[in-house]
Amino acid sequence: MKRHSIALSALALVSLSSMAQDAVVRIGHVGPVSGAQAHYGRDNENGARMAVDELNAQGVKIGGKKVRFELIAEDDAADPKQGTAAAQKLCDAKVNGVVGHLNSGTTIPAAKVYDSCGLPMVTPSATNPQLTALGYKRVYRLLANDNALGAGLARHARDVLKLKKVAIIDDRTAYGKGVAEVFRNTARTLGMEVVSEQYTNDKAVDFTSILTSIKSKKPDGIFFGGMDPQAGPMLRQMQQLGLSKAYLFGGDGICTEKLAELSSGARTLGNVVCAVGGASLDKLPQGKTWRSRYDAKFPKQFQVYSPYTYDATMVLVDAMKRANSTDPKVYAAKLATTDYQGVTAKVQFEPNGELKTPAMTLYVYKDGKRVPIN
Known part of the structure; x- marks a missing residue:
């Protein structure tokens, strides 16, 4: 021993x-x-x-x-x-x-x-x-960078969903402002009307006044440049204010599995279309x-x-x-x-450090689960 x-x-x-x-x-x-x-x-x-x-x-x-x-x-x-x-x-x-x-x-x-x-x-x-x-x-x-994400979402809004009027909200961060600007510019180039541009911050949780202002413009969709801690409450408030038919678009910042929890079961979660700069893991x-x-x-x-x-x-x-x-x-x-x-x-990288031929995946939420659509 x-x-x-x-x-x-x-x-x-x-x-x-x-x-x-x-x-x-x-x-x-x-x-x-x-x-x-x-x-x-x-x-x-x-x-x-x-x-x-x-x-x-x-x-x-x-x-x-x-x-x-x-x-x-x-x-x-x-x-x-x-x-x-x-x-x-x-x-x-x-x-x-x-x-x-x-x-x-x-x-x-x-x-x-x-x-x-x-x-x-x-x-x-x-x-x-x-x-x-x-x-x-x-x-x-x-x-993929915001040029791909913002433009891809705008094209989907126009070409697939046939939207004509959109509103834009961004949280004034480098990310939120950047991706919102790309969406706005691409939407206008594609012939969509941007009926309202609103701003918030990355600590806000009450969007009632912003959404009330947007509702009067009767948009088909709203683009939010920001993250899911804001997108969740925004979806709840969209439902409460009767914006239940408007799509909510966003980049990878809102495109998380936690968004369903943060939106507290709001039916408007089913109106979300978001983009992530890569292919779906399942594929x-x-x-x-x-x-x-x-x-x-x-x-x-x-x-x-x-x-x-x-x-x-x-x-x-x-x-x-x-x-x-x-x-x-x-x-x-x-x-x-x-x-x-x-x-x-x-x-593989481009000379400036960007990824060569980056993929982009669009997602929607079905029964509270994030599901790729491309």
């Missing part, structure tokens, strides 16, 4: 010694894990954490040395100031690369911080086109098996972007492998030549 104990202790020491010799590679992740958008942030962080766990199980070697990955997770509460503070914290911690941020309003100012300290950043969800127009060499986006070769692994690890937490944070983490590590280095100064150049089959897409 004593010899057995000694043998086990020796084995444990060998194991600890082996772990101590592994090179540690730290991947930073930033998202809102507090506040009204915490369900998005947790989902994003889960995807990155799942990738890190799977990479560690594979026993990855880079530059001939076994590496152990760690996720360094920060909270930006969807606030630009907290976003830049979190970015500086990751720079100071000398992480090896960054996945994030969730929101365009936090990602755009954070990108400047990462650029100044030479850190590559892959965003899984920030869709404002301005991000890749800033000229930063180490910034990449893993899904992707690895999608269903990936989702089953995710659900087993993080039950009832899936929202939208976790497959993208998972892929973003894998894309960073793929570049490290091809460069035979975890040093951001060395492997950053390899990101530009990425050719990686991810869960969400075949990942």
Whole structure:
């Protein structure tokens, strides 16, 4: 018995010694894990954490040395100031690369911080086109931008639903304002009349006065540029005010599984048409098996972007492998030549960091469930 104990202790020491010799590679992740958008942030962080766990199980070697990955997770509460503070914290911690941020309003100012300290950043969800127009060499986006989402929804409204009059509300964030502007401009180009343009903010929950004003214009549909903590109450108030026949359009910010809960069973949920910058997981070769692994690890937490944070983490590590280095100064150049089959897409980048040939999926809600229609 004593010899057995000694043998086990020796084995444990060998194991600890082996772990101590592994090179540690730290991947930073930033998202809102507090506040009204915490369900998005947790989902994003889960995807990155799942990738890190799977990479560690594979026993990855880079530059001939076994590496152990760690996720360094920060909270930006969807606030630009907290976003830049979190970015500086990751720079100071000398992480090896960054996945994030969730929101365009936090990602755009954070990108400047990462650029100044030479850190590559892959965003899984920030869709404002301005991000890749800033000229930063180490910034990449893993899904379609607002130009695709806003325009795709406007075309669907006109060509498929045959709408003639639309109203627009945006929350004045970089994301909400950006996607609403694309929808508005495309709608007008396609011959639809924009009968009302209204503004709110990303903390509001009462839209009665805005919706009352819009109702008098008798629109066929309303486009909301914003996130689901606002879209949920908006749907309830649309029902209460008798706007029960108007469609509610929105980008990926409202296109979550939680929207049904946030709308508290409002019948107007059935009028939602929303867009996500990627293909439906159900239609992707690895999608269903990936989702089953995710659900087993993080039950009832899936929202939208976790497959993208998972892929973003894998894309960073793929570049490290091809460069035979975890040093951001060395492997950053390899990101530009990425050719990686991810869960969400075949990942290849344009010279400006945009994803090549991004897909877009339109969703509706049936019986409280989000369902793809293309």
